[in-house]
Amino acid sequence: HQVLRIVPTNDEELQKVQELQDLEELQLDFWLAPRGPGYPVDVRVPFPSLQSLKAHLESNGISYSIMIEDVQALVDDERMEMSRSSRRRLPLSTTTFDYTTYHSLDEIYAYMDLLVAENPNLVSKLEIGQSTENRPIYVLKFSKGGTNRPAVWIDTGIHSREWVTQASGVWFAKKIVTDHENDEGLASILDKMDIFLEIVTNPDGFVFAQTQNRMWRKTRSRHSGSICTGVDPNRNWDAGFGGSGASGNPCSETYHGPYANSEPEVKAIVDFVKNHGNIKAFISIHSYSQLLLYPYGYTTTPVPDQKELHEISEKAVKALSSLYGTNYKYGSIITTIYKASGGTIDWTYNQGIKYSFTFELRDTGRYGFLLPATQIVPTAQETWLALKVIMEHARDHLY
Amino acid sequence: AAMELPPSHYPASRAAALAAAYVCYRRGSAGRGLALRALGRAGRQDIDGVGHKYHLELVLEDVLNEDSTVNCTAEVLYHLGNKNIAPDVQFTLEGELKNTDEADQIFYNRIKSLEKELVAENIPDSHGNVPPEMEPVRLLAWAASGYVIWQNSTENTKFQLAQIKQVKQVKRSDKYLEFDYMILLHEMVSQEIIPWQMRVLWHPQHGVQVTQESRQPKHPWE
Numbered sequence: 001h002q003v004l005r006i007v008p009t010n011d012e013e014l015q016k017v018q019e020l021q022d023l024e025e026l027q028l029d030f031w032l033a034p035r036g037p038g039y040p041v042d043v044r045v046p047f048p049s050l051q052s053l054k055a056h057l058e059s060n061g062i063s064y065s066i067m068i069e070d071v072q073a074l075v076d077d078e079r080m081e082m083s084r085s086s087r088r089r090l091p092l093s094t095t096t097f098d099y100t101t102y103h104s105l106d107e108i109y110a111y112m113d114l115l116v117a118e119n120p121n122l123v124s125k126l127e128i129g130q131s132t133e134n135r136p137i138y139v140l141k142f143s144k145g146g147t148n149r150p151a152v153w154i155d156t157g158i159h160s161r162e163w164v165t166q167a168s169g170v171w172f173a174k175k176i177v178t179d180h181e182n183d184e185g186l187a188s189i190l191d192k193m194d195i196f197l198e199i200v201t202n203p204d205g206f207v208f209a210q211t212q213n214r215m216w217r218k219t220r221s222r223h224s225g226s227i228c229t230g231v232d233p234n235r236n237w238d239a240g241f242g243g244s245g246a247s248g249n250p251c252s253e254t255y256h257g258p259y260a261n262s263e264p265e266v267k268a269i270v271d272f273v274k275n276h277g278n279i280k281a282f283i284s285i286h287s288y289s290q291l292l293l294y295p296y297g298y299t300t301t302p303v304p305d306q307k308e309l310h311e312i313s314e315k316a317v318k319a320l321s322s323l324y325g326t327n328y329k330y331g332s333i334i335t336t337i338y339k340a341s342g343g344t345i346d347w348t349y350n351q352g353i354k355y356s357f358t359f360e361l362r363d364t365g366r367y368g369f370l371l372p373a374t375q376i377v378p379t380a381q382e383t384w385l386a387l388k389v390i391m392e393h394a395r396d397h398l399y
Numbered sequence: 400a401a402m403e404l405p406p407s408h409y410p411a412s413r414a415a416a417l418a419a420a421y422v423c424y425r426r427g428s429a430g431r432g433l434a435l436r437a438l439g440r441a442g443r444q445d446i447d448g449v450g451h452k453y454h455l456e457l458v459l460e461d462v463l464n465e466d467s468t469v470n471c472t473a474e475v476l477y478h479l480g481n482k483n484i485a486p487d488v489q490f491t492l493e494g495e496l497k498n499t500d501e502a503d504q505i506f507y508n509r510i511k512s513l514e515k516e517l518v519a520e521n522i523p524d525s526h527g528n529v530p531p532e533m534e535p536v537r538l539l540a541w542a543a544s545g546y547v548i549w550q551n552s553t554e555n556t557k558f559q560l561a562q563i564k565q566v567k568q569v570k571r572s573d574k575y576l577e578f579d580y581m582i583l584l585h586e587m588v589s590q591e592i593i594p595w596q597m598r599v600l601w602h603p604q605h606g607v608q609v610t611q612e613s614r615q616p617k618h619p620w621e
Contacts, residue, residue, distance in 0.1 A: 101526075102525075102526055210525075214525045214562075215561065215562075215583065215585075215592040217590060232590075247589075252589070252591070253589060253590040253591050253592070254589065254590055289587075327436075327437060329406075329407040329412075330407065331405075331407050331408065335405075335407075335408050335409070336407055336408060336409060337409055337587070338409060338587075338588050364434075364435065365416070365434070365435075365559035365560075365585075366434050366462065367523060367527050368559055368560075368561050368585055369561065369585070370523045370524075370525065370526070370527045370561070370562060371527050372523070372526065372527030372528065373526050373527060375527075
C-alpha cells in the first residue's frame with residue numbers, strides 16, 4: 001500500500017478528489033480528508049487501485065506525491081521497535097528522549113540512569129530516602145571533582161500537579177551535561193561548586209496525579225484518624241511550622257501535617273542538607289504564576305539579606321524575560337503571594353543558606369497546571385537563564 | 400485614606416485578577432477570550448463603613464491572538480462585612496476589541512446543526528491539549544467562569560479556571576445555545592481545586608449569561 005498526498009488547488013480539483021470518496025471499489029482510506037483548496041489530502045491506496053487512481057489524477061491534472069512508498073515496511077519497522085524495549089516507550093538515550101512531552105515516573109527514572117551512564121565522570125545518582133509508598137527518592141549530583149564542594153540545590157516537582165517543573169528538571173539535567181564544558185558561565189560554576197538536582201521530589205503524588213487525579217498536590221501519607229490523604233510538602237518544614245499560613249485540616253490542600261518533617265519526602269532533603277553542610281544556594285521550583293520569590297513566607301519581618309536577594313531577583317528575572325519576553329514579578333513570599341508557614345526556603349534560609357529562592361513558572365492562569373507540552377522547552381530555557389544568574393552570583397559570593 | 404499599591408504585591412494582583420475575570424465575562428464570547436497580561440499602577444482607597452476600593456490600570460490580551468492587547472482601567476470595590484455581596488466592578492476599555500461576529504456565527508451555526516447534543520470532557524486534557532473544535536466551547540466557559548469568579552471573590556481569594564471537567568449541551572427550541580458545565584476552579588490562596596457547576600446561555604448577539612451556578616462538594620478520597 002502507498003500513501004499519496006494530493007493537494008487540490010481549486011474547487012474543481014477539490015470536487016474531483018471528493019468524488020473519489022464515493023468509489024467504494026477502490027477501497028481508499030483517507031488519512032486526511034478533503035477540506036478545501038490548498039489543504040493536503042492524504043490517502044492510503046491498496047496496490048490493486050494504485051494504477052487507476054494515479055491515472056485518474058493525472059488525466060485531471062491533479063498533482064500528487066508519494067508520501068509513503070510502502071506502508072507495510074513502516075508497520076514492520078514499528079513493530080520491531082516496540083518489541084525491542086521490554087516496556088513501552090522507555091527512553092533509549094538522552095539524545096532521543098523527547099523533551100517536548102510529559103513523561104511518566106518510570107520514564108524519568110530510566111532517564112536518570114541513562115544520563116549517568118552516558119556521563120559517568122560528571123553525573124551520579126544518589127538515593128536520599130524513600131517516599132511514603134516506598135518509592136526511591138533520587139537526586140542527581142553534577143560534580144567535576146573535589147570533596148564536599150560548596151553546592152547549589154535545585155528541586156522540581158515537590159507539588160505533583162505542577163508538571164512543567166518536573167519536565168523542566170529533566171531538561172536542566174540535560175542542559176548541564178551538554179553545556180558543562182563549552183558554556184563559560186556553567187563551566188566556571190562547576191569548577192567551584194557541585195549541583196544537586198532533585199527532579200521528582202514527590203514521586204507518590206506524581207504517580208497519583210498521572211493515574212488518578214491530575215490536580216493532586218500533596219504527598220500520599222495517611223495520618224491516623226483522617227479520611228483524607230496527604231500533607232502539603234511546602235508547609236511541612238520547620239520554619240514557623242503550624243502557624244497561620246497553613247492548615248491543620250488533613251483534608252486541606254495546605255495541610256501542614258502532624259509535625260514538622262513528618263513527610264519522608266521532606267525529611268530526606270532536611271537530612272541531606274544538614275549532612276552535606278555546604279549548600280550555598282537552594283532553589284525550589286513550583287508552578288504557576290510567573291514569580292521569583294525569596295523568604296520569608298511565615299512572617300512579615302524581612303530577611304537580613306533582603307536587599308541582596310531583591311537585587312539578584314531583579315537580575316534573574318531580567319535574564320529570564322530576555323529570551324521570550326515572559327513577564328515575572330518578584331519579591332518576598334509573604335508580600336507577593338500570601339502568608340505561608342512551614343515553607344521550604346524559609347527553613348533553608350534559617351539554616352544559613354543565604355541564596356534561597358522559589359520559582360513559580362509559567363503561566364499566569366490561562367492553562368495553569370495544565371500547561372501544554374509545547375511550552376515545556378521554552379519554559380525550561382528561560383528559567384535556566386535565571387538559574388544561572390543565581391548560581392553565578394553564589395559562585396562569586398561564596399560565604 | 401488612599402494609597403498607591405505595589406503591583407507586584409498580592410492585594411493589587413488579586414483585585415486585578417478579579418477585574419480581568421469580570422471583563423472577560425462582560426466581553427467574552429465563543430470567539431473571544433480575554434486574559435490579564437499586565438498590571439500597571441494600582442491604588443487603594445479605604446472607605447469607612449463601605450469597604451476597600453481598588454483602582455487599577457490593566458493590560459488585557461486576546462487569548463486567541465496574544466499580540467493583540469487593550470488597555471483597561473478598572474475599579475473594584477470589596478464590600479465590608481457582608482461577604483455574600485459580590486464586589487462592585489467597573490471598567491473602561493481603551494479602544495476597540497477585535498470583532499468576532501464571524502467566528503461567533505460559525506460556531507453558533509455549527510452547534511445548531513449538530514444532530515446530537517454536544518458532550519465533551521477534560522478541556523484542556525492532562526497535557527494541556529485543546530482540540531481546535533473545542534476552543535470556542537472553552538472560551539464560553541472562560542467567559543462564564545468570569546461571572547462565577549466575580550460573584551465569589553473577596554480580598555482573600557484569587558480564582559482561575561483550571562479545567563472543564565465536563566460540558567453537555569442542553570437542547571433548546573429557541574435561538575439560544577445552552578451548555579451545562581462542570582468546571583474546576585483553582586483558588587490560589589487556599590490552593591483548593593473547587594468543582595463548580597454552571598448553566599450557560601449564549602447567542603452571538605446576546606453575550607454570555609450564567610443562569611445558574613453552584614459550588615460542588617469535593618470528594619475527600621480524591
